Amino acid sequence: xxxxxxxxxxxxxxxxxxxxxxxxxxxxxxxxxxxxxxxxxxxxxxxxxxxxxxxxxxxxxxxxxxxxxxxxxxxxxxxxxxxxxxxxxxxxxxxxxxxxxxxxxxxxxxxxxxxxxxxxxxxxxxxxxxxxxxxxxxxxxxxxxxxxxxxxxxxxxxxxxxxxxxxxxxxxxxxxxxxxxxxxxxxxxxxxxxxxxxxxxxxxxxxxxxxxxxxxxxxxxxxxxxxxxxxxxxxxxxxxxxxxxxxxxxxxxxxxxxxxxxxxxxxxxxxxxxxxx
Numbered sequence: 001x002x003x004x005x006x007x008x009x010x011x012x013x014x015x016x017x018x019x020x021x022x023x024x025x026x027x028x029x030x031x032x033x034x035x036x037x038x039x040x041x042x043x044x045x046x047x048x049x050x051x052x053x054x055x056x057x058x059x060x061x062x063x064x065x066x067x068x069x070x071x072x073x074x075x076x077x078x079x080x081x082x083x084x085x086x087x088x089x090x091x092x093x094x095x096x097x098x099x100x101x102x103x104x105x106x107x108x109x110x111x112x113x114x115x116x117x118x119x120x121x122x123x124x125x126x127x128x129x130x131x132x133x134x135x136x137x138x139x140x141x142x143x144x145x146x147x148x149x150x151x152x153x154x155x156x157x158x159x160x161x162x163x164x165x166x167x168x169x170x171x172x173x174x175x176x177x178x179x180x181x182x183x184x185x186x187x188x189x190x191x192x193x194x195x196x197x198x199x200x201x202x203x204x205x206x207x208x209x210x211x212x213x214x215x216x217x218x219x220x221x222x223x224x225x226x227x228x229x230x231x232x233x234x235x236x237x238x239x240x241x242x243x244x245x246x247x248x249x250x251x252x253x254x255x256x257x258x259x260x261x262x263x264x265x266x267x268x269x270x271x272x273x274x275x276x277x
Contacts, residue, residue: 002016002019003015003016003071003072004018004112010116011114011115011117012114012115013112013113013114013115013274014072014112014113014115015072015110015111015112015113015276016069016071016073016112017110019068020105020106020109021109023065023066023102024102024105024106027099027102029102029103032099032102032106033103034104034107034108035104036104036107037259037260037261037264038075038076038079038101038104038258039079039097039100039258040258041257041259041260042258043258045086045093045094045097047089048089048091049091049093050091050092050093050094051091051092052089052090052091053090053091053092053094053095056087056089058095059087059090059095059098060087060090062095062098062099063080063083063084063087063098066080066101066102067080069105072112073105073111073112073273074145074255074271074273075108075111075254075267075268075273076101076105077155078143078157078255078258079097079101079258080101083097083098083101108275111268111274111275112274112276113271113272113273113274114151114272114273114274115151115272116150116272118149118150118151120148120149120150121148121149121189121194121197122198122200123146123182123185123189123197123200124146124147124199124200125144125145125146125147125178125182125199125200126144126145126201126202126245126250126252127142127143127144127171127174127175127177127201127202127203127252128142128143128144128174128204128250128255128256129141129142129170129171129173129174130170130256130257139159140159140173140174141158141159142157142158142159142170142173142174143155143156143157143252143255143256144156144174144177144178144252145251145252145255145271146185147271150272152271154181154185156177156181158177167207168205168207168208168211171205171207171208172208172211175201175203175208175212175231175242176229176231178201179201179230179231179234179240180230182201182234182239183239185197185199186239198240198241199239199241200240200241200242200243201240201241201242201243202243203242203243203245204245204246204247204250209243211232212231212232212235212242213232213235213242251267251270253267254268
């Protein structure tokens with residue numbers, strides 16, 4: 001039921017094909033029609049939309065099983081994270097959404113993370129957040145993914161503790177979370193005798209980039225807690241660099257919103273989430 005490691009001449013794949021197949025059998029979805037995306041774009045899942053699920057344990061079991069699948073399947077992380085918020089009182093809409101994820105996994109059962117043989121030790125990160133993305137409490141979800149060369153090494157999805165008053169604020173908070181992880185990576189690399197590692201964090205919001213580079217407090221950001229300005233300190237000390245990336249190239253979008261199949265395919269290629277076939 002664990003993760004399968006498949007070695008090739010080019011590198012290794014981490015996949016969960018057998019585990020996904022077992023899930024399809026467990027939830028009687030082995031004969032279902034595959035989907036090209038785990039969820040339709042722009043769908044908003046709410047707390048009380050639809051009739052309550054009679055068998056709540058079935059829903060909890062399904063979402064728990066899908067959470068384990070996200071270890072190698074980053075492409076379902078966002079939708080599963082959203083569905084996990086409804087475990088206390090799921091509806092039939094939420095259960096059907098979980099089954100759609102299974103249908104998507106059936107069509108991509110042999111997809112997994114690829115770790116190739118390369119000597120590129122440059123570290124880059126994509127940071128993003130969805131402003132007031134949760135329709136239930138209007139909090140944003142921060143997401144970042146770190147790449148070593150072209151290899152995905154670290155990722156995280158986390159709901160922000162407070163409600164952001166602007167897109168600049170929520171992107172800046174997400175950037176701060178990514179900066180904390182960047183400092184941990186730099187320390188790890190230093191322990192491995194890799195010095196002067198420069199880490200670039202990509203963001204698609206110019207206002208938050210200006211805020212990170214400009215030590216002057218602006219009127220609209222005075223309320224942001226002081227500890228979030230940790231990112232400024234690291235930019236000024238040149239531990240990290242913040243670069244702008246256009247929205248259509250923002251890989252972290254895959255982890256903060258529901259995308260169409262074309263964008264999902266493009267971003268999966270970028271993070272080396274490949275089909276072993």
